[in-house]
Amino acid sequence: MLSSPRGAGLGPGARDTTRLAASDAALWTEILLLNRDVLLPALRALEEPLGEVERALEAGDATALKAWLATASDWRRGLDA
Numbered sequence: 580m581l582s583s584p585r586g587a588g589l590g591p592g593a594r595d596t597t598r599l600a601a602s603d604a605a606l607w608t609e610i611l612l613l614n615r616d617v618l619l620p621a622l623r624a625l626e627e628p629l630g631e632v633e634r635a636l637e638a639g640d641a642t643a644l645k646a647w648l649a650t651a652s653d654w655r656r657g658l659d660a
Contacts, residue, residue: 628647631643631647632644632647637649
């Protein structure tokens with residue numbers, strides 16, 4: 580079961596990004612299964628970048644975190660281009 584860490588509040592951004600979690604599970608199960616050929620490679624592609632963040636957090640490496648966030652920011656800005 581997913582839960583928020585103790586003491587963690589959810590602001591508007593988190594509520595927006597998690598709104599699908601409140602949707603119909605049966606509908607999203609079907610959508611996920613119908614799109615698994617696209618979703619599986621996309622999920623696998625996230626494993627290494629998330630691992631980079633995990634390792635940077637464990638090490639307290641602010642430089643690596645800033646670099647990761649800068650890359651994510653560039654990617655996000657590219658969506659609007």
